[in-house]
Amino acid sequence: MRLLVTGAKGQVGSEFVETVAQKESSWEVLATDKDELDFTNRVEVFGAIDSFLPDIIVHCGALTAVDLCEDEVELAYSINAMGTRFLKQGARRVGASVFYLSTDYVFNGLGTTPYREWDAPDPLSIYGKSKLAGELELDSSDLIVRTAWVMGKYGNNILKTMIRLSKGQGDVTFVDDQFGIPTVVTDLVDVMIKLISDRQSGIYHVTNCEVTSWYDLTKFVFETLGADPSRVLPIATSQLDSSRKAPRPAYSVLDHSALRLGGYGETPIWQESVSCLIAQLRDSYL
Numbered sequence: 001m002r003l004l005v006t007g008a009k010g011q012v013g014s015e016f017v018e019t020v021a022q023k024e025s026s027w028e029v030l031a032t033d034k035d036e037l038d039f040t041n042r043v044e045v046f047g048a049i050d051s052f053l054p055d056i057i058v059h060c061g062a063l064t065a066v067d068l069c070e071d072e073v074e075l076a077y078s079i080n081a082m083g084t085r086f087l088k089q090g091a092r093r094v095g096a097s098v099f100y101l102s103t104d105y106v107f108n109g110l111g112t113t114p115y116r117e118w119d120a121p122d123p124l125s126i127y128g129k130s131k132l133a134g135e136l137e138l139d140s141s142d143l144i145v146r147t148a149w150v151m152g153k154y155g156n157n158i159l160k161t162m163i164r165l166s167k168g169q170g171d172v173t174f175v176d177d178q179f180g181i182p183t184v185v186t187d188l189v190d191v192m193i194k195l196i197s198d199r200q201s202g203i204y205h206v207t208n209c210e211v212t213s214w215y216d217l218t219k220f221v222f223e224t225l226g227a228d229p230s231r232v233l234p235i236a237t238s239q240l241d242s243s244r245k246a247p248r249p250a251y252s253v254l255d256h257s258a259l260r261l262g263g264y265g266e267t268p269i270w271q272e273s274v275s276c277l278i279a280q281l282r283d284s285y286l
């Protein structure tokens with residue numbers, strides 16, 4: 001199996017490449033990020049694909065700064081939508097498929113029950129719209145994994161911020177009216193590898209299990225680290241400062257119907273996986 005990976009220096013891409021090297025030594029991987037392959041450049045994309053001849057393009061690269069996307073609309077569509085079009089065009093030239101990572105932000109979050117893979121998207125933000133545009137570039141031979149609230153050992157993420165805050169003093173505030181499910185990258189990557197091994201196609205939702213709010217997640221992190229959880233105070237989204245331009249879906253819970261019905265079982269509950277990740281990360285913050 002030959003895999004061309006984009007966004008290989010990002011949070012998910014780094015751990016995906018590392019795990020494949022450990023667990024799937026027969027797979028040949030070309031790991032690329034912006035310096036090696038800018039996928040918004042069609043000529044570069046065709047050159048890389050024509051010379052490496054991948055079976056699958058694992059497209060982890062994206063513009064993920066959701067507030068920046070509101071200001072830089074053309075850039076968001078260039079990276080998240082047009083870049084995906086070029087990769088799909090390149091894939092067609094050599095008979096490869098595309099594995100696209102997508103997001104809970106394709107839904108409006110106004111629902112009250114978990115979103116299934118077949119529910120109609122209705123993104124609120126430019127990030128969500130541009131990621132959905134990327135999905136629409138693909139066809140039924142490709143694979144899409146929508147995930148949410150991603151946290152891993154590489155890159156920046158909200159869990160690292162919470163750990164840092166737990167080591168400080170004073171109160172911290174987190175919203176208690178946005179609900180979702182954390183996704184620990186290790187679990188996400190395990191599922192990605194299974195789906196690739198099985199040559200799967202179609203849309204899958206992959207997060208950990210059990211719903212929480214940002215407020216409850218932060219209290220859990222403080223408790224796990226032995227910090228005082230009463231320092232974490234709940235606030236409403238309407239009280240957040242207005243520099244956060246992108247609207248966030250209030251109910252971002254993804255149901256894993258395709259995993260279950262496809263015989264893959266369920267992912268671990270987030271408490272287990274987040275605890276393991278905290279144990280890995282805590283020393284960096286002592």
Ligand SMILES: NC(=O)c1ccc[n+]([C@@H]2O[C@H](COP(=O)([O-])OP(=O)(O)OC[C@H]3O[C@@H](n4cnc5c(N)ncnc54)[C@H](OP(=O)(O)O)[C@@H]3O)[C@@H](O)[C@H]2O)c1
Pocket residue numbers: 006007008009010011012013032033034035037038039040059060061062063064079083101102103104131146147148149150151155
């Ligand atoms: N993080 C989350 O909570 C979350 C939630 C749901 C879905 N997702 C999706 O999961 C995927 C992986 O997310 P992540 O957290 O790993 O993102 P990330 O850490 O921001 O990594 C994305 C990588 O793509 C690179 N990139 C951006 N533009 C590029 C271009 N034109 N050519 C080549 N590389 C480019 C970035 O480089 P620079 O950093 O130099 O720009 C970065 O290394 C994305 O598709 C994202 O939409 C993420």
